[in-house]
Amino acid sequence: MPSLLDRMLLLPSAILALSASHALASLLEARASNSTTVPAPISIAPDENWDGIDGQWSTFTLRVGTPQQFVRTLASFTSYQTWVVLPQGCLSAADLSSCADSRGGLFNQSASSSFDEIGIYDLYTEQNLGYNGNAEYGYEIVGLGGNGENGPTLNHTVVGGMAVVDFYVGILGLNPKPTNFTSFNEPSSSYMTLLKEQQYIPSISAAYTAGAQYQSTGVLASLTLGGYDESKFIANDIEFTFAEDNGRDTLVAIQSIRTPSQIVSSPTAVELLPSPVYALIDSTVSEIWLPRNSCLAFEYVFGLVYDNVTELYLVNDTTHQDLQSRNPNVTFTLGQGLAGGSTVDITLPYAAFDLTAMSPYQGLSNTTNYFPLRRAANDTQYTLGRTFLQEAYFVVNWEASRFNVSQVQWDQSLQQHLVAIPPGAASSLTYPGTTATKPSSSALGGGAIAGIVIGAVAGVALLAGLLFWLLRRRRRAAKAAEQDKLGEDDAVPHGEAAARPEMREQLPTVFPKFELEGSSPMPRDSEDKRLLSAGSTASGTPGTLNAPSLGYFIPGGGSAHSPTTPTTGEGTHSSTQSGHGTQSSIFSPLSTSTASEADSRERHVYEMPGDMPTIKEKDGKLLSEKEAMAHREMVYNGVESAPPSATAVNESPRQPPRRVNPEDVVQAETGDHRDVHRAFSFEQTRKDDSSGELYE
Known part of the structure; x- marks a missing residue:
């Protein structure tokens, strides 16, 4: 029959087996849940129209409202609301019908029975680029696609009715951020969030390319919600992560912008971007916004002329014909950082920049050719708009905070192939051209692996605890046996065990715990609950000598005191005893300060406080410590601390100790003469001694 110890040693294996079985059960349950149908991505069919006053x-x-009213919109990855043009947007037009058609159709909120008015608020989006305006917001029914397309229809979505010209055509907001009208406690969900919650799409993600009217007979835009169209791009393995700025999250680093040289003898490409910059990919606007020095390079290479009134690069007929005949291309090199790392090239032909502007864009009165390049005032305006997205395929996964940019594939013979982006921020998410794949259905999932690991760790910990307990028990038994051999007199009886010898072996060995002075925690009722860092307040990398400790702050901006090294006569102590006030100090774990070992000096230890007073000078000589100790031995014990043979050179022999009896210590007065007898005196009475004392 196995012993108790053998059975306990088998316990970790049993726990491991139980954990494995539980993990496998979780895996089977996960497989069962995966059998639920995942919605497919939605491809939004574009119109046959080409709209806009800043290009086509x-x-x-x-489909908006009840009854349905049809409006045409542009896709926006920055806006998180749906914007439509109100009839007020064409009040000043000479031809209301023509204006309504040029603006993609009008939405009359008063004719919709389902419009729930909220109020008038600023549009806010693109304010950094100088776009301004407001809209009348409300909750409304919105459906994707035209009449008969049967796209998903959602109730209670946020719709803003506008009349400004900065946004001439309506906007379909794809950003999933919610809208807060009154407070942050009651946000209104975005259109993309509602699509995901109502299981119309597998994840909050979208893919888009703006289309190109110059390609063939005109290639329309492509928009996929919840996935991407694999036939629309040339795959690459560059995956970008969101920037920290919530309003400019899809930032890319433009490492280079170059164009082929027009000089045959110097074929080296011309650099159009003097220094790398970060820019936002934004389909809401049409232009490309770059630094002024980069715009000047474009002007020089392409012969562009900047119009100060409209702030546009207007192209006259002569320049237009010259650029068409040259047909230069421009290549953007994008990366995650400003230098190095993996990069992707997006090449735009001149036709992508050959756009037409119409009134009232930027105050124009006539239709004219223009080059969609804008001078940015600062780095918050660096933007790659729809002009760039004519040749770039843009995929954004907001759940994983990642995106991809690829060159558009113009092979029209390829059939549409939609690929769903799975939900969540797992590493198995796929992107255009990436090698990441979904885990095999036969492999262990994360929960199963975690269960096995936890079981194994628990088994090892239990086995280690059992071995420690056995070793400790054997040591205690051996110690008890040794004490029995020494006899009962060696034991230190206390309490009940002193009266009962058989309980002596059960007495635990208790070691008193000592705490370093200054290491006690701050009292709960302390008025000062600040956490002070022991490190420097200078900025630096966390964990370095110059970095402040993470997780600690210094109220008022003051610097925290570090534990100080004590001076002579002081012991090891905290900053509370170093003249820095009385507040307690809690040291940061990242502090570089180390406690000194006392003060590295030998300190004099006296038997009793006050035994060795400060000795006054005698005959102009400061008594040494050795002489003081000799005097103490002579007075208290009647002996000298050193043997007679230890008489120093040039030193007179020591006199025999004078015995002092208590009855000899008296005070006698005869007339005006006072005779003082000193107890503990090793001098003869000096008449010129007026103090009558030798000690302070």
């Missing part, structure tokens, strides 16, 4: 852009139709 492919749009998407929405």
Whole structure:
């Protein structure tokens, strides 16, 4: 029959087996849950129209209100609301019908029975680029696609009715951020969030390319929600992560912008970007916004002329014909950082920049050719708009905070191939051209692996605890046996065990715990609950000598005191005893300060406080410590601390000790003469001694 110890040693294996079985059960349960149908991505069919006054852009139709009113919109990855043009947007137009058609159709909120008015608020989006305006917001029914397309229809979505010209055509907001009208406690969900919550799409993600009217007979835009169209791009393995700025999250580093040289003898490409910059990919606007020095390089290479009134690069007929005949291309090199790392090249032909502007864009009165390049005032305006997205395929996964940019594939013979982006921020998410794949259904999932690891760790910990307990028990038994051999007199009886010898072996060995002075925690009722860092307040990398400790702050901006090295006569102590006030100090774990070992000096130890007073000078000589100790031995014990043979050179022999009897210590007065007898005196009475004392 196995012993108790053998059975306990088998316990970790049993726990491990139980954990494995539980993990496998979780895996089977996960497989069962995975059998639930995952919705497929939605491809939004574009219109056959080309709308806009800053170029000709492919749009998407929405069904808004009850009864349905049809409006054409542009896709925006920055806006998180749906914007439509109100009839007030064409009040000043000579031809209301023509204006309504040029603006993608109008939405009359008063004719919709389902419009729930909220109020008038600023549009806010693109304010950094100088776009301004407001809209009348409300909750409304919005459906994707035109009449008969049967796209998903959502109730209670945020819709803003506008009349400004900065946004001439309506906007389909794809950003999933919610809208807060009154407070942050009651946000209104975005259109993308509602699509995911109502299981119309597998994840909050979208893919888009703006289309190109110059390609063939005109290639329309492509918009996929919850996935991407694999037939629309040339795959690459560059995956970008979101920037920290919530309003400019899809930032890319433009490491280079170059164009082929027009000089045959010097074929080296011309650099159009003097220094790398970060820019936002934003489909809401049409232009490309770059630093002024980069715009000047474009002017020089392409012969562009900047119009100060409209702030546009207007192209006259002569320049237009010259650029068309040259047909230069421009290549953007994008990366995650400003230098190095993996990069992707997006090449735009001159036709992508050959756009037409119409009134009232930027105050124009006539239709004219223009180059969609804008001078940015600062780095918050660096933007790659729809002009760039004519040749770039843009995929954004907001759940994983990642995105991809690829060159558009213009092979029209390829059939549409939609790929769903799975939900969540797991590493198995796939992107265009990335090698990441979904885990095999036969492999252990994360929960199963975690269960096995936890079981194994628990088994090892239990086995280690059992071995420690056995070793400790054997040591205690051996110690008890040794004490029995020494006899009962060697034991230190206390309490009940002193009266009962058989309990002596059960007495635990207790070691008193000593705490370093200054290491006690701050009292709970302390008025000063600040956490002070023991490190420097200078900025630096956390964990370095110059970095402040993480997780600690210094109220008022003051610097925290570090534990100080004590001076002579002081012991090891905290900053509370170093003249820095009385507040307690809690040291940061990242502090570089180390406690000194006492003060590295030998300190004099006296038997009793006050035994060795300060000795006054005698005959102009300061008594040494050795002489003081000799005097103490002579007075208290009647002996000298050193043997007679230890008489120093040039030193008179020591006199025999004078015995002092208590009855000899008296005070006698005869007339005006006072005779003082000193107890503990090793001098003869000096008449010129007026103090009558030798000690302080």
